[in-house]
Amino acid sequence: MPSNAIKKQMTEKKEMLTGAQIVLRALQDQGVDSLFGYPGGAVLPIYDELFKQESVRHILVRHEQGAAHAAEGYARSSGKVGVVLVTSGPGATNTVTGLMDALMDSIPLVCITGQVPSHLIGSDAFQEADTTGITRSCTKHNFLVKDAKDLAETIHKAFHIARSGRPGPVVVDIPKDIQFADAAYVSPEDVKVKTYNPVLKGDENKIEAAIDLIASAKKPVFYTGGGIINAGPQASKLLRAFVKKTGAPITQTLMGLGAYPADDAQFLGMLGMHGTYEANMAMHDCDVMIAIGSRFDDRVTGNLKKFSPNSKKIHVDIDPSSINKTVSVDVGIVADATSALEDFIKVWDEKNVSADQPDLSDWWDQISKWRDVKSLSYEKHDTIIKPQFAIERLYEKTKNLGKDVFVTTEVGQHQMWAAQHFHFNNPNRWMTSGGLGTMGYGLPAAIGAQIANPGGFVVDIAGEASILMNIQEMSTAIQYRLPVKVFIINNQWMGMVRQWQELIHGERYSQSYTEALPDFVKLAEAYGGLGLRAENVSQLDGVIDQMIAYDGPVIADICVDAKENCFPMIPSGAAHCDMILGTQSNRPEVTKEGLKMV
Amino acid sequence: MMTAEAQTHYPTTDGPKPKERFYTLLVIVDNEIGMMSRISGLLSARGYNIQTVTAAEVNHAKHLSRISIVTKATPDVIDQIVAQLEKLIPVHFVRNLTDEGNAVERELAVIKLRYNETYKEKIDAIAAGYNTRILEQFEDVIIMEISAATARVEEFISSVPKRAIIDLSRSGVVATTRDGKAIVKIED
Incomplete structure (x- = not known):
């Protein structure tokens, strides 16, 4: 270790590096071990430096959108920043969906894009795109580096912005001449973003007010989201502790699953459009709602006018703009979830609330009546594989594997069934595109999760339509010998589209049937993986066993009941208390207003 | 006040x-x-x-x-x-x-008017009632500025005969607070 004096001397001497060297050095100093990218003309100097070193591993994807989703999967499963490296023009524009996805779901990404040399910017040069212009609305922040001397500082700022506060994607656009130019390197510890200081610690008075509300609640419910996951594993521990202290029920959003264990008696399951009856009814009827790291998304709230009409609402969020955005709350606390939960527990204990808390047994009696509805039940069949059954079997067969299980999904019915029937007891194990709803997310995200967790069992619960949107990433999985499993719930339809057309559009199935699907078994083999197929119930367990046993990428084509619908369901425009249950024959009509909703 | x-x-x-x-x-x-x-x-x-x-x-x-x-x-x-x-x-x-x-707000408008026999007298009469200033005057054209609160600017513009207006440019609102404090330091 050099002494401080020597260190200072070294800094003062100002070691000169090329821009490309600065990029690599900055990535190393940020602790980056892996990044996901695709080379091209405007990033060749950076790729040249990547070639000369071994500490940062480059994962070559097959499409830049795949790089962004892979980085998301990496970030979500590891708690670290995901890094993307792509070229200018199409390289950058192809990442846009992934960046937007990361923005919606608060995933920390740093995306480095090459840019045409400074003197050509604005001339419609080959592979030129206004990357900072295009990505302005799909990033937390973006930078165009105009001077090599700002480069190191900019990259460090990008990491700081991406991972702190409400996390999100940050783009650093680097013209090619800057990558060749010489400049001094700046260490991360010397960099501050003076206009950006997220509040982590909640206001004491509001914490007290929140505890007073919870302490007096007769029908409390916790409603927590992805913010708990983003705050780190400690937040999940504290959440468990606090929920236990209060004795209250808890529901989680799609993004929040795993923060509170699914197998705990106080857990009501996921809430929202395809959430459980008990979760949604508890939200509707509660007297105190404790929202932590959740953002009152429209999938969660249903009709806002009828949303939890009689409750006092507490909302903890690190993003001040999330508070009172769609639902006005009684106590809004701007804070990091970890810090707020620490404070909640502290004040709860200080006030010795548990001693004279109202009895919650009536509330729990009511909840158990709602639970008796068994809203996730479905009709089993002797031979035809029900999609829910396939996921149940996958869960049963993987829950005692002896390794960490990571699940990613694509988007649609299979995603909701996975959320309902696969149970998560730990954070960072569940990666899904919640906010943006990006078909094609699951396979690259699985690749990212596997890179971050080489010893883990990673499975993408997919639909046959979604998987084709980024199927090319099978090639990436093969190249890096990543044993990711693709578990296709194959019903030959864009299932969720079909379901809406059945329920809302008079069974006119416009363009939702895929007439010419590939043979997924042969497709897996063509890529160099293992292809499996289960066509009836008797084959299902065997296929899952084979899939688990195979040490390499697998596509398992699970041919399921093509017309199964995903229930329960809050129809568009309806309230939490107006759910459609699978067993119900007379279904509530969708209102005219509801028709306009997505 | x-x-x-x-x-x-x-x-x-x-x-x-x-x-x-x-x-x-x-x-x-x-x-x-x-x-x-x-x-x-x-x-x-x-x-x-x-x-x-x-x-x-x-x-x-x-x-x-x-x-x-x-x-x-x-x-x-x-x-x-x-x-x-x-x-x-x-x-x-x-x-x-x-x-x-406690906002103090101002907007600037620069207005180019036909200053001929038809409008001259009317424009003079209206302009006298507002905080206007003549910037340029040539042939039968006059260019005036008005600096006032937006409502006053609006009022002035709507008082001038429409056909007299050749061109109109407005700055949008700038503002400060009615107190002794800085919104942002302008030194160092």
Whole structure:
């Protein structure tokens, strides 16, 4: 270790590096071990430096959108920043969906894009795109580096912005001449973003007010989201502790699953459009709602006018703009979830609330009546594989594997069934595109999760339509010998589209049937993986066993009941208390207003 | 002393949302490339309407710009606009001068008028009633400026015969607070 004096001397001497060297050095100093990218003309100097070193591993994807989703999967499963490296023009524009996805779901990404040399910017040069212009609305922040001397500082700022506060994607656009130019390197510890200081610690008075509300609640419910996951594993521990202290029920959003264990008696399951009856009814009827790291998304709230009409609402969020955005709350606390939960527990204990808390047994009696509805039940069949059954079997067969299980999904019915029937007891194990709803997310995200967790069992619960949107990433999985499993719930339809057309559009199935699907078994083999197929119930367990046993990428084509619908369901425009249950024959009509909703 | 002109001059309007009114916001930002695009992009992406926006660097040493925005919104929406603006990384802070209730606001208009026999007398009479200044006068054209609260500017423009107006340019609102404090330091 050099002494401080020597260190200072070294800094003062100002070691000169090329821009490309600065990029690599900055990535190393940020602790980056892996990044996901695709080379091209405007990033060749950076790729040249990547070639000369071994500490940062480059994962070559097959499409830049795949790089962004892979980085998301990496970030979500590891708690670290995901890094993307792509070229200018199409390289950058192809990442846009992934960046937007990361923005919606608060995933920390740093995306480095090459840019045409400074003197050509604005001339419609080959592979030129206004990357900072295009990505302005799909990033937390973006930078165009105009001077090599700002480069190191900019990259460090990008990491700081991406991972702190409400996390999100940050783009650093680097013209090619800057990558060749010489400049001094700046260490991360010397960099501050003076206009950006997220509040982590909640206001004491509001914490007290929140505890007073919870302490007096007769029908409390916790409603927590992805913010708990983003705050780190400690937040999940504290959440468990606090929920236990209060004795209250808890529901989680799609993004929040795993923060509170699914197998705990106080857990009501996921809430929202395809959430459980008990979760949604508890939200509707509660007297105190404790929202932590959740953002009152429209999938969660249903009709806002009828949303939890009689409750006092507490909302903890690190993003001040999330508070009172769609639902006005009684106590809004701007804070990091970890810090707020620490404070909640502290004040709860200080006030010795548990001693004279109202009895919650009536509330729990009511909840158990709602639970008796068994809203996730479905009709089993002797031979035809029900999609829910396939996921149940996958869960049963993987829950005692002896390794960490990571699940990613694509988007649609299979995603909701996975959320309902696969149970998560730990954070960072569940990666899904919640906010943006990006078909094609699951396979690259699985690749990212596997890179971050080489010893883990990673499975993408997919639909046959979604998987084709980024199927090319099978090639990436093969190249890096990543044993990711693709578990296709194959019903030959864009299932969720079909379901809406059945329920809302008079069974006119416009363009939702895929007439010419590939043979997924042969497709897996063509890529160099293992292809499996289960066509009836008797084959299902065997296929899952084979899939688990195979040490390499697998596509398992699970041919399921093509017309199964995903229930329960809050129809568009309806309230939490107006759910459609699978067993119900007379279904509530969708209102005219509801028709306009997505 | 509060004069009519020194108050916030966008009147509360009768819209479908009864509580909608005009708000004047001051946004202090790092003056970097794309800053205006970040602000206008944010406002348009979230469906907020902008009445006026003006921007200029007020601290050259630190490259700080002061952006004045007038927007029509309900109290809930204006809080959301402020929160969204404050989320932008280069934004130092946002002040809601309308809610603070002590805004001093001004708008400048430069107006080019036909100053011929038909309109001359009328224009002179109207201009005398406002804080106007003649910038240029040639042949039968006169160019005037008026600096006043927006409502007064509006009033002046609507008083001048429409056919007399050749050209009109307005600056949008700039503002400060009616107290002895700085919004942003202009030195160092």
